[in-house]
Amino acid sequence: MMNEYVIAKYIRLSLDDAVTESMSIPHQHLLLDKHIEGLDIPNAEVLEFVDNGYTGTNLERPAVQEMLDLVQKGKVNCIVTKDFSRLSRNEIESGYYIEQIFPLYRIRFISVGDGFDSDDHIDGSGGLEVAFKFLMHEYYSRDLSKKVKSAKRAQMLSGENIVANAIYGYQKNDAGKWEPDEAAAAVVRQIFKMALEGMPTAAIRDSLCAAKHPTPREYIEMKRGKEIDAACLWTARMVLHMLENEQYTGAYVSGKQESKAVGSHSKIHTDKSEWIIIPDRHPPIISKEDFAAVKGLLGRFKGSTTVKPVGNLMQDEDRYKRTRMVSGEWIAATPIYGYAKTESGKWEIDDMAAGVVREIYDMALQGMKCAGISGRLSEKGYPTPSEHVMRARGHDIAPLCQWTAKSVRNILKNVQYTGAFVSGKILKDYETGKSFHTPESDWIIIPGKNRPIISQEAFDEVQEITANSRVRRRNVQPRDYLLYGGIVKCGCCGYGLAYDPIADPVFRCHRSAADLSAECHKMKVSARELDESVLAIIRKQAEVVLASNDLSGFHKKTADVQKMEDHEAQIRHLVQQRQMSYEQFINGEIDKDTFDSLKAGYAKQIDILNNQRAIMKQAERDRGAHEKAAKIAKNALSEKATPKDIVNAMIDKILVYPGNHIEIHWKFENFADNIETEVLDNVG
Numbered sequence: 001m002m003n004e005y006v007i008a009k010y011i012r013l014s015l016d017d018a019v020t021e022s023m024s025i026p027h028q029h030l031l032l033d034k035h036i037e038g039l040d041i042p043n044a045e046v047l048e049f050v051d052n053g054y055t056g057t058n059l060e061r062p063a064v065q066e067m068l069d070l071v072q073k074g075k076v077n078c079i080v081t082k083d084f085s086r087l088s089r090n091e092i093e094s095g096y097y098i099e100q101i102f103p104l105y106r107i108r109f110i111s112v113g114d115g116f117d118s119d120d121h122i123d124g125s126g127g128l129e130v131a132f133k134f135l136m137h138e139y140y141s142r143d144l145s146k147k148v149k150s151a152k153r154a155q156m157l158s159g160e161n162i163v164a165n166a167i168y169g170y171q172k173n174d175a176g177k178w179e180p181d182e183a184a185a186a187v188v189r190q191i192f193k194m195a196l197e198g199m200p201t202a203a204i205r206d207s208l209c210a211a212k213h214p215t216p217r218e219y220i221e222m223k224r225g226k227e228i229d230a231a232c233l234w235t236a237r238m239v240l241h242m243l244e245n246e247q248y249t250g251a252y253v254s255g256k257q258e259s260k261a262v263g264s265h266s267k268i269h270t271d272k273s274e275w276i277i278i279p280d281r282h283p284p285i286i287s288k289e290d291f292a293a294v295k296g297l298l299g300r301f302k303g304s305t306t307v308k309p310v311g312n313l314m315q316d317e318d319r320y321k322r323t324r325m326v327s328g329e330w331i332a333a334t335p336i337y338g339y340a341k342t343e344s345g346k347w348e349i350d351d352m353a354a355g356v357v358r359e360i361y362d363m364a365l366q367g368m369k370c371a372g373i374s375g376r377l378s379e380k381g382y383p384t385p386s387e388h389v390m391r392a393r394g395h396d397i398a399p400l401c402q403w404t405a406k407s408v409r410n411i412l413k414n415v416q417y418t419g420a421f422v423s424g425k426i427l428k429d430y431e432t433g434k435s436f437h438t439p440e441s442d443w444i445i446i447p448g449k450n451r452p453i454i455s456q457e458a459f460d461e462v463q464e465i466t467a468n469s470r471v472r473r474r475n476v477q478p479r480d481y482l483l484y485g486g487i488v489k490c491g492c493c494g495y496g497l498a499y500d501p502i503a504d505p506v507f508r509c510h511r512s513a514a515d516l517s518a519e520c521h522k523m524k525v526s527a528r529e530l531d532e533s534v535l536a537i538i539r540k541q542a543e544v545v546l547a548s549n550d551l552s553g554f555h556k557k558t559a560d561v562q563k564m565e566d567h568e569a570q571i572r573h574l575v576q577q578r579q580m581s582y583e584q585f586i587n588g589e590i591d592k593d594t595f596d597s598l599k600a601g602y603a604k605q606i607d608i609l610n611n612q613r614a615i616m617k618q619a620e621r622d623r624g625a626h627e628k629a630a631k632i633a634k635n636a637l638s639e640k641a642t643p644k645d646i647v648n649a650m651i652d653k654i655l656v657y658p659g660n661h662i663e664i665h666w667k668f669e670n671f672a673d674n675i676e677t678e679v680l681d682n683v684g
Contacts, residue, residue, distance in 0.1 A: 004043065005039070005041055005043070005044045005045070005077050005078070006044070006045045006046075006047060006070075006075060006076050006077050006078070007039075007044050007045070007046045007047070007076075007077065007078045007079075007080060008047050008049060008067050008070070008071075008076045008078065008079045008080070009032050009033075009036065009046055009048050009049065009080050010049045010050075010063070010064065010067060010079060010080070010081045010086060010087065011025055011028045011029065011032070011048070011049070011050045011051070011081075011082070011086065012050075012051045012052075012054060012056060012061070012063075012064070012081075012087075013025050013028075013050075013052050013053065013088045014054060014055050014056060019600060023677065025050065025052065028086075031082055031112055031113075032080050032081075032082065032112065033290055035080060035110070035112045036080060039078075041078075047067075047070075047076070049063040049064065049066060049067045050063055051063040053066055056085050056086070056087075056088055057088075058088070059088055061484070063328075064087070067079070068097075068428040071101070071102070071105050071107060072105070074105065076105075076107060076596045077106075077107065077108065078107065078108040078109075078110065079102070079107060079108070079109050079110070080110045080112065081110070081111055081112070082111070082112055082113050083111050083112070083113035083114050084111050084114055084116070086111075087111075089167070091335070091443045095681075102118065103118070137321050144544070157529050165220065166181075167245065167247055167248075168183075168184050168188070168216035168219065168220075168242070169181060169184045169185045169187070169188040169248060170184075170282070170285075171246075171535055177282060178281075178282040178283075179282065179283060180283055183219075184216075184219055185285045187213050188242060188248060188285050188286070189285060189286065190289055191204055191208070191239060191242055191243065192243065192248075192286050192291075192294055194207060194291060195243055195294045195297060195298075196294060196297070198297070200236075201236040201237075201239045201240050201243070201530055202236045204236075204239045205234045205235060205236045205238070205239050208232070208234040208239070209233065209234050212230075212232045213230075213232060213234070214230040214232055215230070215232065215233065215234055215238065216238065218230040218231070218232070224475050226483075232620060238297070243294050243295075243298060244295070244298065246277065247287055248284065248285045248286040248291065249279075249284050249287070249288045249291045250277070250279065250281060250282050250283060250284035251277055251278065251279045251280070251281065252277065252278040252279075252281035252282070253275060253276070253277050254275070254276045294347050328518045330490065334389065335347045335416060335586070336416055336417075337353050337357065337385035337388065337389075337411065337625060338350055338353045338354045338356075338357040338411075338417060339353075339354075339453075340392070340452070346450070347450045347451075348450075348451070349451055349453060349587065350392075353385075353388055354453045356382050357403070357411060357417060357453050357454065358453065358454065359377075359609065360373055360377070360408060360412065361412070361417075361454050361458055361459075362412055363376065364412055364462045364465065364466075365458065365462060365465070367465070368467050369405075370405035370406075370408040370409045370412070371468070371498065373403075373405075373406040373408045374403040374404055374407070374408045375403075375498070375508075376404045377401070377403040377408070378401050378402055378403045380401075381399075381401045382401055382403070383399035383401055384400075384401065384402065384403055384407065385407060387399040387400070387401070412462055412466065413463075413466075415445070415459065417452065417459065418447070418452050418453075418454055418455070418456045418459050419447070419448050419449060419450050419451060419452035419453075420445055420446065420447045420448070420449060421444070421445065421446040421447075421449035421450070422443055422444070422445050423441050423443070423444045424438060424442060424444040425437060425438060425443055426438065462589060465538050470611070478544045480623050481528070482527075482531040482534075482535075482644060482647060483507075483530060483531060483534065483647065483654065486650070487647075487651060487653050487654055488530070488654050488656060489653055489655055489656070490509045490523065490655070490656060491655035491656055491657035491661075491663060492509075492518065492519045492520035492523075492657065492658070493518070493520055497509055497525070497656060499527065500524075504526060504528070505526075505527040505528065506524045506525060506526055506527055507524065507527055507530065507656065508522075508523070509521075509522070509523045509524070509527050509656075519658055520658060522656075523656070523658050525656050525662075527662070530654075530656070530662065533662065534647065534651070534654065534662075534664065535647075537664060538647075538650060538651075563616060564613055564614075564616050564617065564620075567609045567612060567616075568613070570605075570609055571606055571609050571610070571613075573604055574602050574609075575602075575606070577598075577602060578599060578602040578603075579599070581595055581598040581599065581602075582595065582599075650666060650667055651665070651666060651667065652665045652666060652667045653665045
């Protein structure tokens with residue numbers, strides 16, 4: 001259990017502050033601890049939050065986010081920092097929290113070095129002095145950022161390699177200079193040689209993939225000693241970037257990117273006219289003549305389908321995968337339910353899951369709907385496809401066996417159960433990098449690629465039954481039942497009850513159908529009886545609300561409203577008086593003791609009036625809620641209102657429990673408390 005009063009001690013040290021003794025973490029500890037002791041708050045709990053090595057230009061820091069999370073949960077009463085800049089150097093961000101957020105949560109904020117305590121500024125943020133200090137901290141950050149940029153640009157102009165890693169084909173020596181990495185440099189020379197021979201980037205890519213050359217990133221990871229299984233999936237874009245990189249001629253190129261804003265980690269590309277290019281700074285891998293010749297050839301290839309596909313949005317990786325798809329290679333990480341993957345990557349039948357798939361098709365051939373099939377599978381206790389995969393991978397889980405109609409429908413539509421290979425359903429957008437579903441006409445389908453679980457004849461018959469069922473559903477009027485839209489839920493497991501339109505329609509709980517120990521196992525309730533009970537409760541409660549004595553005079557301006565206006569006027573007057581006493585103190589007309597006494601008296605009166613005003617505001621809100629309840633009640637008893645209109649307008653959800661108990665949750669507060677009652681007799 002947390003103490004009644006909690007103080008959050010926040011400390012931040014950036015990399016730039018680390019050289020200053022007064023900014024060190026131990027120094028901030030001592031300063032804040034001494035100030036907290038002087039606050040003389042008995043039994044206060046002190047929580048410590050430290051961000052070491054983080055910039056103050058934004059609040060994207062782990063410790064400050066943890067502290068602000070506790071603030072939002074109401075678990076902090078006071079925050080103490082060395083100065084405003086420890087919280088943030090951004091004027092707008094700091095001001096927002098100190099002027100808006102902290103007062104909202106009644107947080108006392110203390111900046112020791114700035115002599116600021118929010119308890120001394122009850123009606124404001126500290127005035128011009130605080131705002132000026134915010135501006136100074138923000139100016140310091142911007143000025144420091146400019147100086148850092150200027151220093152880096154001076155290093156670039158002198159040809160210093162300030163990047164951490166050399167480009168593919170080079171490596172850094174002990175002096176920090178670039179020198180060729182012969183293994184990678186040989187691949188670079190091969191790429192340029194193929195380009196000079198007229199090969200387009202896509203053909204070069206395919207050659208590199210076939211030769212099993214690790215990609216630049218894979219090569220760097222392997223050089224660092226990381227054990228990886230290199231996929232060697234080169235792309236035409238990788239090849240193009242290398243062919244356009246002037247650094248392979250020995251030139252130094254820098255300044256291609258810069259920070260988007262002060263303190264931001266995001267980068268933006270600069271115009272080529274702003275780049276710093278210094279020829280002959282390191283040994284060349286490619287001659288300037290060859291580089292110029294390749295550049296001329298690239299002008300012919302740009303815009304062709306070898307660089308950017310026309311007529312589709314696939315990236316080069318997807319195009320390489322499509323080549324494998326057309327050849328029937330299995331590139332999916334996990335096979336579909338009913339199959340397992342061998343060590344060679346082929347699919348073989350998983351007898352246990354395949355048996356369930358055959359049973360699903362048998363039930364479909366008998367005319368059962370997907371919802372009925374899913375209920376039957378749940379009752380039999382079959383693990384769902386995802387649960388089956390997890391158990392096959394060795395996860396020790398207790399399967400819930402809660403099948404859905406959607407998972408059954410997906411199995412019944414999947415032609416791969418006939419032994420066909422299907423791929424290319426999902427590709428990547430070339431421009432945005434986002435995945436998208438392709439039309440069925442673009443899928444790659446190769447029949448007879450693996451052993452079938454379902455015969456082609458059975459699959460075709462199920463598709464015909466499903467299509468006819470869809471036609472029938474379109475021609476049949478929708479079922480007319482009252483409590484639709486998923487508002488009827490199981491009170492035990494919380495999931496929606498399924499509507500079963502049999503001769504005497506019922507709501508069933510399928511979620512726990514396979515769990516014999518569940519309290520709601522095979523629970524059902526008569527839809528007709530439930531409709532009647534709910535409508536009876538609504539009308540009864542509406543009559544109670546309309547019979548209440550609190551419903552008169554809703555639209556009149558009450559005495560409390562007038563009192564609230566009087567209180568607000570008194571508060572404004574007291575604030576003005578307090579300001580006048582401060583001016584008198586500044587002008588020497590009254591001494592400090594008199595000013596402190598007047599200020600304390602004004603603050604006490606303002607608190608009393610604020611508390612009274614809060615009580616009256618709550619009473620006004622209650623009257624408004626009663627008025628809304630009366631309006632709802634009148635609508636419920638109106639002859640024009642249909643039962644569905646009433647239910648939609650008033651009920652959020654209905655919880656059904658074993659033993660024929662229901663609990664109604666209303667959409668509007670103060671219409672009625674949540675009601676528990678028994679459904680009428682003859683409920684299953």
